[in-house]
Every structure is written in C-alpha cells, then in structure tokens.
Amino acid sequence: xxxxxxxxxxxxxxxxxxxxxxxxxxxxxxxxxxxxxxxxxxxxxxxxxxxxxxxxxxxxxxxxxxxxxxxxxxxxxxxxxxxxxxxxxxxxxxxxxxxxxxxxxxxxxxxxxxxxxxxxxxxxxxxxxxxxxxxxxxxxxxxxxxxxxxxxxxxxxxxxxxxxxxxxxxxxxxxxxxxxxxxxxxxxxxxxxxxxxxxxxxxxxxxxxxxxxxxxxxxxxxxxxxxxxxxxxxxxxxxxxxxxxxxxxxxxxxxxxxxxxxxxxxxxxxxxxxxxxxxxxxxxxxxxxxxxxxxxxxxxxxxxxxxxxxxxxxxxxxxxxxxxxxxxxxxxxxxxxxxxxxxxxxxxxxxxxxxxxxxxxxxxxxxxxxxxxxxxxxxxxxxxxxxxxxxxxxxxxxxxxxxxxxxxxxxxxxxxxxxxxxxxxxxxxxxxxxxxxxxxxxxxxxxxxxxxxxxxxxxxxxxxxxxxxxxxxxxxxxxxxxxxxxxxxxxxxxxxxxxxxxxxxxxxxxxxxxxxxxx
Amino acid sequence: xxxxxxxxxxxxxxxxxxxxxxxxxxxxxxxxxxxxxxxxxxxxxxxxxxxxxxxxxxxxxxxxxxxxxxxxxxxxxxxxxxxxxxxxxxxxxxxxxxxxxxxxxxxxxxxxxxxxxxxxxxxxxxxxxxxxxxxxxxxxxxxxxxxxxxxxxxxxxxxxxxxxxxxxxxxxxxxxxxxxxxxxxxxxxxxxxxxxxxxxxxxxxxxxxxxxxxxxxxxxxxxxxxxxxxxxxxxxxxxxxxxxxxxxxxxxxxxxxxxxxxxxxxxxxxxxxxxxxxxxxxxxxxxxxxxxxxxxxxxxxxxxxxxxxxxxxxxxxxxxxxxxxxxxxxxxxxxxxxxxxxxxxxxxx
Numbered sequence: 006x007x008x009x010x011x012x013x014x015x016x017x018x019x020x021x022x023x024x025x026x027x028x029x030x031x032x033x034x035x036x037x038x039x040x041x042x043x044x045x046x047x048x049x050x051x052x053x054x055x056x057x058x059x060x061x062x063x064x065x066x067x068x069x070x071x072x073x074x075x076x077x078x079x080x081x082x083x084x085x086x087x088x089x090x091x092x093x094x095x096x097x098x099x100x101x102x103x104x105x106x107x108x109x110x111x112x113x114x115x116x117x118x119x120x121x122x123x124x125x126x127x128x129x130x131x132x133x134x135x136x137x138x139x140x141x142x143x144x145x146x147x148x149x150x151x152x153x154x155x156x157x158x159x160x161x162x163x164x165x166x167x168x169x170x171x172x173x174x175x176x177x178x179x180x181x182x183x184x185x186x187x188x189x190x191x192x193x194x195x196x197x198x199x200x201x202x203x204x205x206x207x208x209x210x211x212x213x214x215x216x217x218x219x220x221x222x223x224x225x226x227x228x229x230x231x232x233x234x235x236x237x238x239x240x241x242x243x244x245x246x247x248x249x250x251x252x253x254x255x256x257x258x259x260x261x262x263x264x265x266x267x268x269x270x271x272x273x274x275x276x277x278x279x280x281x282x283x284x285x286x287x288x289x290x291x292x293x294x295x296x297x298x299x300x301x302x303x304x305x306x307x308x309x310x311x312x313x314x315x316x317x318x319x320x321x322x323x324x325x326x327x328x329x330x331x332x333x334x335x336x337x338x339x340x341x342x343x344x345x346x347x348x349x350x351x352x353x354x355x356x357x358x359x360x361x362x363x364x365x366x367x368x369x370x371x372x373x374x375x376x377x378x379x380x381x382x383x384x385x386x387x388x389x390x391x392x393x394x395x396x397x398x399x400x401x402x403x404x405x406x407x408x409x410x411x412x413x414x415x416x417x418x419x420x421x422x423x424x425x426x427x428x429x430x431x432x433x434x435x436x437x438x439x440x441x442x443x444x445x446x447x448x449x450x451x452x453x454x455x456x457x458x459x460x461x462x463x464x465x466x467x468x469x470x471x472x473x474x475x476x477x478x479x480x481x482x483x484x485x486x487x488x489x490x491x492x493x494x495x496x497x498x499x500x501x502x503x504x505x506x507x508x509x510x511x512x513x514x515x516x517x518x519x520x521x522x523x524x
Numbered sequence: 525x526x527x528x529x530x531x532x533x534x535x536x537x538x539x540x541x542x543x544x545x546x547x548x549x550x551x552x553x554x555x556x557x558x559x560x561x562x563x564x565x566x567x568x569x570x571x572x573x574x575x576x577x578x579x580x581x582x583x584x585x586x587x588x589x590x591x592x593x594x595x596x597x598x599x600x601x602x603x604x605x606x607x608x609x610x611x612x613x614x615x616x617x618x619x620x621x622x623x624x625x626x627x628x629x630x631x632x633x634x635x636x637x638x639x640x641x642x643x644x645x646x647x648x649x650x651x652x653x654x655x656x657x658x659x660x661x662x663x664x665x666x667x668x669x670x671x672x673x674x675x676x677x678x679x680x681x682x683x684x685x686x687x688x689x690x691x692x693x694x695x696x697x698x699x700x701x702x703x704x705x706x707x708x709x710x711x712x713x714x715x716x717x718x719x720x721x722x723x724x725x726x727x728x729x730x731x732x733x734x735x736x737x738x739x740x741x742x743x744x745x746x747x748x749x750x751x752x753x754x755x756x757x758x759x760x761x762x763x764x765x766x767x768x769x770x771x772x773x774x775x776x777x778x779x780x781x782x783x784x785x786x787x788x789x790x791x792x793x794x795x796x797x798x799x800x801x802x803x804x805x806x807x808x809x810x811x812x813x814x815x816x817x818x819x820x821x822x823x824x825x826x827x828x829x830x831x832x833x834x835x836x837x838x839x840x841x842x843x844x845x846x847x848x849x850x851x852x853x854x855x856x857x858x859x860x861x862x863x864x865x866x867x868x869x870x871x872x873x
Binding site: 309331341343348353354364367375376377 | 731732733734735736741745748754
C-alpha cells in the first residue's frame with residue numbers, strides 16, 4: 006500500500022504532560038482519513054506536529070516514503086501539506102484573492118500583481134467546484150464560503166495533503182453537505198485528506214478509514230465500512246457510550262419557575278419575547294425547542310437578570326424576581342450555564358480555579374470581610390475538577406488553555422455544585438464530543454432526580470427529545486405548544502418550531518407516521 | 525533557555541545595548557561617552573546626597589506608576605495621572621498652608637486631601653465611562669488640562685495674585701531630619717515610606733481582596749463579570765477612584781516633601797506621563813513598578829549631572845536617557861514574546 010504520509014510512534018511532551026504517546030497514523034493516497042478523539046485527546050497536537058508547529062520528542066514522519074524533518078510550517082508547505090484551520094485565518098476586509106496570496110504576494114516590478122493571482126484562484130475554484138468569487142470581500146461572504154477560501158489557500162500553495170481541523174464546527178447543515186461534496190471532489194482530483202473531528206456521523210459519511218486516539222494514546226486504525234458509530238464511540242471514550250441517556254420517569258412537584266405574560270425587548274427595542282408563559286417544577290426537565298433567534302436568548306437573559314423586562318413577572322420559588330440584578334437572581338436559587346461560554350461563562354485569562362469561584366468568591370468560607378482566601382478557592386476548584394472530570398493540569402492553569410469540553414465541564418461543575426433550585430442550561434453541549442455530551446446529560450438528569458428544576462435550551466432536536474420531560478416549543482417569542490417527548494415526533498416539533506399550530510387531526514396523522522421516522 | 529536565565533539575561537543585555545547606543549550618540553556628537561557615563565553614575569550614586577536625591581526622585585514615580593498600573597489591571601487606561609497628581613499637589617499644599625494643627629492630625633489630613641483630590645479627578649472619567657461609555661482616554665486627557673489651569677487659577681487666588689503658595693507649616697511636612705542627616709541634607713523625605721507602603725496596598729487589594737478579584741475580572745471580561753453578578757459600573761468607577769488616589773498621593777510627595785509649596789505651572793510635570801512607562805516597564809505588577817520607578821527616577825535625576833560634570837548638552841543627555849529606557853522596554857517586549865511562545869507551547873495539547 007502506498008502511503009503519502011506516515012506518522013510512526015509519535016510522542017510529544019509538554020513538560021511532564023504527554024500530549025501524544027506512541028501514535029501512528031498512515032494516510033493512503035486518495036483517501037479521507039479521519040482522526041477521531043475526544044476534546045483534548047491530542048488530535049490538534051498531532052496535526053501541529055505534522056504541520057511543523059511542534060517538534061516531536063519521539064517517532065518519525067515519512068512523506069511519500071521519505072523520512073522528513075518538519076521543522077516549521079514552511080517545510081510542511083513545501084512538502085505539499087496544507088491545513089484548513091478550525092478558526093479561519095482570514096483578514097476580514099481583504100478580498101478573497103488578497104487573503105490567498107497573503108505572505109507570498111506575486112509582484113511585477115515591486116507592485117503586487119493581483120490580476121494573475123485572481124485568475125489562478127478562479128481556475129482552481131472551478132477545477133474543484135468551490136464556486137468562490139476571487140474579488141469578494143471576506144466579511145461579505147458566508148462562513149461556508151470563507152472555509153472554501155481557506156481550502157483554496159492551501160490548493161493555491163500546491164497542497165496535495167489537506168488537513169481539515171473540525172471543519173463542520175461552525176457550518177449550517179446545508180453547508181456541511183456542500184463541504185462533503187467538496188472533499189469528495191478533492192479526493193477525485195488526487196488529493197489526500199486528514200479529517201480531524203469528534204463527530205461520528207461525519208466520519209461514517211465521508212471517511213475511508215479512521216484512526217482513533219484517546220487521552221494522547223494511539224488506539225488504532227479501522228476501516229470505516231467495517232465499523233459502526235457505537236464501536237467508534239467506545240473506542241474513542243474507552244467504554245460503552247449510551248447515545249440515549251437512561252432516565253426514569255419524572256416526578257414533578259412544586260413550581261420553581263413561573264413566568265407570566267413576559268415581554269422582553271432586544272437591543273434595538275424590538276419585542277423578542279411576546280407575552281410568554283412558562284413554568285418549570287421541581288424534579289422535571291423542561292426543554293425549550295426552537296430555531297435560533299426566536300427569543301431564547303432574551304428569555305434566559307430576562308430570567309437571570311442580565312436583560313430588562315418590559316412587562317410581565319418572573320417568580321422563582323414564589324418570590325418575584327422580575328427586574329432583580331443578576332446576583333440577586335443567582336442568590337434566589339438559580340444556576341445558569343450560559344450559551345456562550347467564552348463571552349459569559351468564563352474569564353479566559355483567569356486561572357480555572359478563579360473561574361470556578363466566579364459565583365461564590367464573595368461568600369463564606371471563601372471570603373471573609375472582603376478578604377479572599379485563595380487556598381480555599383483552589384481547594385474547592387480541585388474538588389469540582391475531580392467531581393466533574395475536568396481534564397486540566399490544576400486550578401492554576403488558565404481557563405483559556407483548556408479544551409472546550411473541559412471548559413464546559415468546569416462551568417457545569419461550578420453551577421451544579423451550588424445546588425441551585427433552578428438550573429438553566431443554554432446549549433450546554435454545543436461543540437462537544439459524545440463522551441462529554443453523555444456526561445453533561447447525565448448530570449442534568451441527576452439534578453432533576455435530586456428534586457431540582459432544570460430548564461434546557463437547545464437547537465438540537467435529539468437533545469431536547471432525549472433529555473426533557475416536557476418540551477416547550479418556542480416560535481417568534483411565544484411558547485406555541487407544550488408536548489411530551491413520548492407523544493411527539495421530530496417532524497411534529499419541526500413543524501411547531503416553524504410556527505405551524507397543529508390541530509388534533511393532524512396530530513393523529515403525524516403519530517401514524519412515527520414508525521417510519523428514522524433518527 | 526531556562527526561565528531564570530532569561531529573567532536575568534534579557535534586562536542585562538538590553539541595558540548594555542542601551543548604554544552602547546547611547547555611547548554612539550555621544551561619540552557622534554563629539555563627546556566622550558566615558559566621561560558622560562561617569563557623570564551619570566556620579567549623578568545617581570556619587571555621594572550620600574545624590575543617593576538621597578535619587579531616592580526622592582523615585583518616590584513620585586512609584587506612586588504615578590502604581591496609579592497607571594492599577595487602572596490597567598482593571599482594563600482602564602488612565603492617562604489622567606498627570607492631572608490627578610497636579611490637583612493632589614495643590615490640595616496637599618493648600619491644607620498645609622491654610623491651617624496649623626498638631627502634626628499627628630495635620631500631616632495625615634494633608635495627605636488624605638491629596639488622595640481625595642486625585643480620587644475626585646479619577647471619579648469623573650470613571651463615572652462618564654460607566655454611565656455613558658465615554659472613553660476614559662479622552663476624558664482623562666481633557667481632565668489634565670482642566671487640572672493644570674484650575675490649580676494655576678486657585679494658586680493665584682490663594683496667594684493673592686502670586687505665583688506660588690506660602691511654604692507649608694512644618695506640622696504638615698514630610699521632611700525628615702533623620703533622612704537629612706543620613707544623606708548630607710538631601711531632600712529625601714518620609715514619602716518614600718508611604719510610596720513603598722502603597723506598593724503593598726496595591727498588592728493586597730489585587731491579590732487578597734474580593735474587590736481585587738472583581739476589578740481584575742472586569743478588566744478581563746465585562747460580560748462574564750456581569751453574568752457573575754458583579755456591578756461592572758461600580759468597579760469601573762472604583763478602579764478610577766483608587767488609581768486617582770494613588771496619583772494624588774504622588775502630588776502630595778511634591779507638596780509635602782520635595783518642595784513644601786505649590787507654584788503655578790507653565791506646563792505639565794511629566795511625572796504622570798512617565799508613570800505610564802513606569803507601569804508598563806513593571807508589567808503592571810506592584811513589584812514591577814518598584815523596578816520601573818527606580819530606573820526612571822535614577823536616570824532622570826542622574827542625567828542632571830551630565831551637563832555639569834561632562835559638559836554634554838541637556839538635549840543630548842535626554843536622547844541618551846530615552847535610548848536606554850527604550851532598550852529596557854524592548855527587552856521586556858522580547859521577554860514577553862519569549863514567555864508567550866513558551867505559554868503557547870504549553871497551551872496546545
């Protein structure tokens with residue numbers, strides 16, 4: 006078998022921390038080779054070794070059979086290795102062509118020659134069916150298109166081996182379908198692809214073979230056609246993974262959250278929550294299903310005190326908390342896992358220990374008379390890090406340097422550990438791998454079983470269906486219907502979310518179709 | 525290179541580089557760098573008197589540096605330290621001449637007046653930032669001019685049309701017989717102890733209190749701070765008030781220690797602006813500020829000796845001093861880059 010890239014027994018250490026230990030990855034010419042692993046398993050490190058950003062402590066790399074020493078990204082470029090980064094490296098107000106030639110601008114008598122470059126970009130775009138306008142300005146084009154610019158950038162530099170780092174993380178479903186087609190086209194044109202991902206569905210859809218790594222260890226390589234998502238998940242996580250989290254029936258009791266006739270405006274003064282009514286009881290998980298932008302964000306911000314309420318009232322444990330400051334709401338018994346963990350959830354430049362104290366730093370026993378005891382903060386942080394399986398070097402590590410899944414676990418640990426009566430979880434599993442998702446779902450259910458109320462906001466239908474006891478469908482700032490997961494289908498939810506009120510007749514019809522529904 | 529090695533090597537190399545380039549400048553201008561630097565050395569450490577004066581010069585730099593650093597740590601750029609220092613200077617001098625009280629009341633009162641005046645001058649931009657999101661850089665720059673001209677007018681009023689106030693009562697003075705005897709009658713005063721105490725105060729606030737935790741959190745991420753229930757606006761105002769109080773104390777050093785009066789000024793003192801460099805050289809940490817202020821104060825004071833002893837014109841001297849500071853600052857940049865690179869390696873796993 007002909008391998009274009011072989012990474013043999015790679016070992017990479019950072020101080021005492023072994024990020025990659027004995028990992029072998031062999032890329033055949035013309036294949037899509039998936040690199041699968043949990044967040045923080047060492048996928049990016051391995052690829053940075055291949056791309057010349059890191060030097061390995063052990064093992065060797067061969068490109069087209071020849072042993073090579075990739076000391077920096079320029080060497081990787083010369084060897085025909087290109088990387089499509091997860092976070093695009095594009096200058097927003099430059100054109101597509103300007104971005105592509107950046108760093109190696111072709112010049113004529115000292116003046117950049119953009120026209121020739123643009124023609125070359127156009128030709129490449131047509132050859133690979135990328136459909137990119139070389140003169141478009143980056144900030145005017147969609148995220149999917151920006152990613153194709155990144156792909157073009159590597160092709161322009163003559164890449165034969167393309168590394169895609171979590172390419173679908175920020176794409177819409179339609180854009181993902183297009184990306185898959187592009188990847189297949191690239192293969193047909195003789196390129197080879199390494200696809201870094203933790204999404205099993207993608208792997209099953211596009212890859213030829215899969216190399217799995219777990220906690221920095223190479224687990225092995227399997228042929229995609231001979232495996233299934235269950236096997237991949239257990240290889241990745243190291244144990245059997247339940248895609249559907251087990252849970253017993255709910256036994257809801259008193260109302261914890263009671264929202265009456267709530268109206269909330271967005272920053273432009275437009276009503277985003279319109280006379281909304283909702284309640285959540287002890288011992289149940291209420292999921293809010295809806296398409297992004299239908300008032301979910303404003304609703305959560307109104308409950309937690311981050312946004313002003315125009316009219317209506319919010320009760321927590323029969324106490325009116327409408328218009329209270331965030332701290333008062335928190336102290337009334339609310340925990341909040343915010344939807345944007347970098348913007349709201351964490352102070353990224355604080356150590357993770359400080360972040361775990363973000364809601365409790367001013368309370369006893371951590372603080373007395375305005376004086377903080379950082380030893381207590383770190384003790385608490387260590388306990389939460391252990392309880393919630395946050396993979397970190399310790400409380401002193403900066404939050405910024407944790408992987409997304411571990412950042413999220415730290416936030417969830419912080420909020421759950423305070424044992425709030427109402428836990429609001431907004432998109433708690435966004436961007437996380439199956440292992441972390443399973444963990445987070447089980448913690449939400451555990452809160453419910455401990456008699457707490459949980460309000461889950463999610464754009465993922467299977468998450469809402471899976472975890473909730475009741476599903477409130479939000480459309481255009483109103484709760485249009487409340488259904489139970491046992492008696493509804495994803496199609497019905499989809500229709501409700503799109504704003505269709507469903508009469509009893511239709512409901513029956515949809516139920517009949519339930520059996521044909523495939524997940 | 526190990527961390528400790530970089531810690532020692534980088535500043536050393538950058539000081540040497542600065543001295544070398546400074547020497548070249550003197551050579552090109554036709555002066556002997558060796559005599560020049562000897563004069564600089566003598567100007568800083570020559571005898572007990574110059575050492576005392578150097579320490580006296582360092583004192584206001586310490587406080588001005590703290591003021592800038594404290595605001596920086598809270599995510600604010602206080603360019604108004606100069607103005608806050610000027611109003612602090614005036615307030616301390618005014619309390620010093622207006623009343624005569626027992627020292628145990630008078631001196632603390634004059635010092636507090638300076639801190640309060642500086643705090644007030646910091647409060648205004650803090651309030652405008654918190655309430656109306658007016659950028660603090662614009663407001664503090666304008667507040668500098670207001671401070672300069674308002675104090676000049678007030679000095680005229682207080683001194684019946686004169687250019688300077690009376691000398692303060694000795695009950696409000698920071699002058700120290702002990703230090704004077706120790707340093708052959710330099711103007712070194714007890715203010716240096718206050719300044720060093722304030723270094724400790726800043727460290728305590730930032731590292732040991734909930735207030736410091738909040739200020740740093742707000743400085744890094746206002747959204748997360750608000751989510752965590754902190755009052756972001758209150759913290760912005762408080763940061764500016766505390767920063768202004770440090771600056772006001774720097775003014776008190778001049779009013780109660782060095783000069784014992786306040787005179788109307790044709791322009792800014794420059795100490796407040798140099799405070800920005802002091803803070804940045806010290807990477808906005810309390811201990812770093814000690815280093816930055818020492819470097820600034822020593823060079824500034826020592827340089828005064830270069831025209832006298834070596835006959836080098838003041839203009840050349842100022843260029844040479846600027847070059848040395850520039851290289852020290854660049855050294856820090858180099859070190860910062862080294863650290864960042866090391867951190868990045870650690871981050872990715």
